[in-house]
Amino acid sequence: MQPGATTCTEDRIQHALERCLHGLSLSRCSSSWSAGLCLNCWSLQELVSRDPGHFLILLEQILQKTREVQEKGTYDLLAPLALLFYSTVLCTPHFPPDSDLLLKAARTYHRFLTWPVPYCSIYQELLTFIDAELKAPGITYQRLVRAEQGLPIRSHRSSTVPRAWPSSKTSSRRLWKLRSWLLASGTQPRPGSGSGPGCRRWERKLAFPAS
Numbered sequence: 001m002q003p004g005a006t007t008c009t010e011d012r013i014q015h016a017l018e019r020c021l022h023g024l025s026l027s028r029c030s031s032s033w034s035a036g037l038c039l040n041c042w043s044l045q046e047l048v049s050r051d052p053g054h055f056l057i058l059l060e061q062i063l064q065k066t067r068e069v070q071e072k073g074t075y076d077l078l079a080p081l082a083l084l085f086y087s088t089v090l091c092t093p094h095f096p097p098d099s100d101l102l103l104k105a106a107r108t109y110h111r112f113l114t115w116p117v118p119y120c121s122i123y124q125e126l127l128t129f130i131d132a133e134l135k136a137p138g139i140t141y142q143r144l145v146r147a148e149q150g151l152p153i154r155s156h157r158s159s160t161v162p163r164a165w166p167s168s169k170t171s172s173r174r175l176w177k178l179r180s181w182l183l184a185s186g187t188q189p190r191p192g193s194g195s196g197p198g199c200r201r202w203e204r205k206l207a208f209p210a211s
Contacts, residue, residue, distance in 0.1 A: 013057050016044040017065065020084065021077055048088070055092040059085065059101050063108050070111075075119075078112075082122050086129060090141050106130050 006014070019040045048054040062085045069077045085105065095101065109130070112123040132139055146152070 009051075009054065010057055010061075013044075013047060013054060014061050016040070016047050017058065017061055017084075020044050021065070021080060024077060024080055045091075049091075052093045055088055056095075056099070056101060058088050059092070059105070062088065063101075063105055066108060078119060079122055082109075082126050086126060089129075089133060090144075095137060102130050102134055106134075 020037070022040070024037070044058075048058050062081055066078065066081050066085075069075070069081065089102075106127060109123045109126055112119050113127075114120070115123075129140055
């Protein structure tokens with residue numbers, strides 16, 4: 001395969017991702033957009049779940065798409081891309097020991113901390129999530145399950161927490177969160193200069209190297 005060429009699987013995942021993002025622009029929203037979004041997200045999930053390696057392909061493409069929409073200025077897609085990355089990491093069965101995907105994501109998302117709300121707030125939460133997963137892979141999913149079942153959340157010393165597939169209730173809550181996040185992002189100002197004090201505190205704490 002020539003450099004830069006993609007496989008059939010990568011092309012199919014990219015197409016499914018584009019379908020998930022299609023029509024999410026605020027100027028194109030309609031009363032029926034949520035039904036199409038759910039169907040497209042389900043199709044993407046079905047495609048990716050056929051092989052554990054497909055999750056890593058999807059994560060790479062989400063990061064690439066995030067950089068692309070930042071350059072093009074299609075800011076309406078930043079919030080759904082952030083949530084897609086979050087939910088895909090939750091569902092990823094395993095990260096290879098030599099994988100630097102989460103570190104690469106942290107460097108990409110760190111750039112948004114200087115943006116105004118809602119963007120700095122969204123990526124502040126996402127970076128907190130990535131930081132927790134780097135310290136203890138799978139810890140976020142376990143906390144979600146324990147909270148869903150009404151079990152006390154304990155601190156874990158282990159560096160690895162076994163992953164499992166999300167329940168239908170957890171998936172439904174994520175879809176509702178996606179809808180709320182999209183609506184919230186549409187009522188906020190476009191990127192300019194400056195950020196909230198909470199975002200600046202996180203920026204000092206993280207101090208990820210520039211890519």
